Amino acid sequence: MKIAVCVKHAVDEAELKTDPSGRPVLAGAVSRMSAFDKNAVEEGLRLRAAHQGEVVVFTVGPADSKKTMKEALAMGADRGVLVVADTAAIDTMRTAGLLAAAIRRAGPFDLVLCSEGSSDTYSGQVPPMLGELLGAAFVGYARKFEVSGQLVRVERSLEDSVERVEAPLPLVASVVSEINEPRYPTLIQIMQAGKKPLEELSGDQLLPHGEYREASVVSMSVQQSARKRVLIEGSPDEAAAKLLDALTKEGVLAK
């Protein structure tokens, strides 16, 4: 089974800095593998163990993304393809377009795995777009796969229900974090990852701009929280009484 896994080198929101005018500083921002993409890599590795084959990781991002790719390779992926592009400046359609072009070029693949959403922008748009662009079946929010021959049975985790679907291969799917527990690479695996093949492509050469009119970010500003931050102290009974007094005064305790 040939498995492609899409991993994003995502800005770490916790370490994101703000400039004096309240804008986030994206140039050189600390980035790492998007949290749930580890679950996608893990699932690829588990399916490879069960069905043989190969796991290839794909990333669209700046040259710095190699860090994230090496992490996926250390987890156990066989090789990687990095499409160099400024992720902050392109929209979801272009990201999906670049991934589709790179996957076609290195393919064909039976299964393309993504996660439900990237930890920095969490749009959940790239995976279904990728399904359409590759002309493959698509299943989102998968929490369980069962591959038998050319048919995949998938459990989807929706807001209020679990849906069971059947899809043919080739399939593009996005996984939720509850699907598995991602492994930690060992030191030896981390060292060996550097020797695994990692191909680098130019996004601009892979796919020309201008096929459609791209969405863009006009401006960004950091949100300020304006909470009162009153700390209440005392024994549990005292603290409980003080808290209820405060909430009553605010008029937020339902009668």
Added chain:
Amino acid sequence: MSPAVWAYSENEGVSNEVASAAVEVAEGASAEAVVVEIGALREGARSPGAKLLLKGPASPQVSPEVAAEALARAAKQAAPMAILIGATRNGREAASRLAAKLSVGCLSDGSKLGTDGSTLTAERNVFAGKVVAKLSCPLPAVATVKVGHYARADAAPGETREVDVGPIQPLVRVVGREKKAAGAVDLRSAKVIVSAGRGVKKKEDLPLLEELAKDMHGALGCSRPLSSDLGWLPEEYHIGLTGVTVRPDLYLAVGISGQLQHIAGIKDSKIVAAINTDKDAPIFQASDYGVVGDLYQLVPALRKALAARR
């Protein structure tokens, strides 16, 4: 380009919210807001805007794959300026597929949607809610609409038109669906929410918080790990970036550390209060009232004090 803004959601309540968004966007461009229904009209859908029924699929319970194809076929004929879809899990898929089919840009999780006649604009939270981004996309465009942001309107349904999009053969076959929850919670309309985090040691302790929620005439919610990782509560209870966005009068976070992804879902609460053993927990920075202490002592103390005041 005919001046119309389409609204669609597979979820009836969300469809009404998206209709409100479409009315707002349409006003900015002297366009018409049109609520799209697929397969059959849903009973009692009292949302503003004219209705467009896409016939072909047999029932309104369509998968996002079928919805996207039906919308794409109809849009290729009618050329609406924008198509807005509710940002539920299935809605995100339908919108993304639709944008790819039509080769147009797609905004995500938009609030404050608007247009100047040549672009669609929106605001959205990024970086786990730390940052607000203003987005723009040339028309025609697709966008998903943040769930819970637009008010649900109660309007007499407008005129209904029909168009036959023909039969659709999906690649993905739905073979079953089970409700996750017994008894649905409506966190979106709750006035008081008591929310449980990993500070709760075991599933058997949840009734403690549930009772407190009841005493306060509120609903129980939780952080993501309790539903997604531990499975103690259904997914629809989890609040935050990947869960429900809530706006109660009182949000009481119990044993929740207050990571950005959780805070993203409670920003519009009137008052946030928190109970946590760790005085440095980030939740206290995002709270109006914080109590440093053990929930196993404080929750019973709160229940006792509430009972004494009745």
